[in-house]
Amino acid sequence: MICLDTDIIISYLDELDPNHQTAVELLSGIRGRRVVSWLTIVELSSVYSRAGMESPAALALYSIEKVGAELVDLDMETVIREALKLSSRLRLKTLDLLHISASLQAGCRFFMTLDKEIRKASDEIGKMGIRII
Numbered sequence: 368m369i370c371l372d373t374d375i376i377i378s379y380l381d382e383l384d385p386n387h388q389t390a391v392e393l394l395s396g397i398r399g400r401r402v403v404s405w406l407t408i409v410e411l412s413s414v415y416s417r418a419g420m421e422s423p424a425a426l427a428l429y430s431i432e433k434v435g436a437e438l439v440d441l442d443m444e445t446v447i448r449e450a451l452k453l454s455s456r457l458r459l460k461t462l463d464l465l466h467i468s469a470s471l472q473a474g475c476r477f478f479m480t481l482d483k484e485i486r487k488a489s490d491e492i493g494k495m496g497i498r499i500i
Contacts, residue, residue, distance in 0.1 A: 397477075
């Protein structure tokens, strides 16, 4: 299973995004089940609402569909508790810790992101069984 970071989804859908082509190539180059958590839905909805778009939650769900991903339902309290445990080990921002924790809880073997900080931590994340792509 491949967990998609929010930045991949936004860059893929926004043809004017400077990382659009990279996101297209990354997504077209992978096979396997693509998943996101509710955290991604909330983050996308926030981005869309701040951009003044109508129906941001519906647009977030549509975005997930457009990238061929499915929503996995996780116990978010467990995700948060595990992110707390990871904080000193990974030293990432809160949302990044939550995304990695959610990926672990979902049983993902891969996490696709454009985030530079997560990429810097890829060796340590790899020791947990998730390969950063």
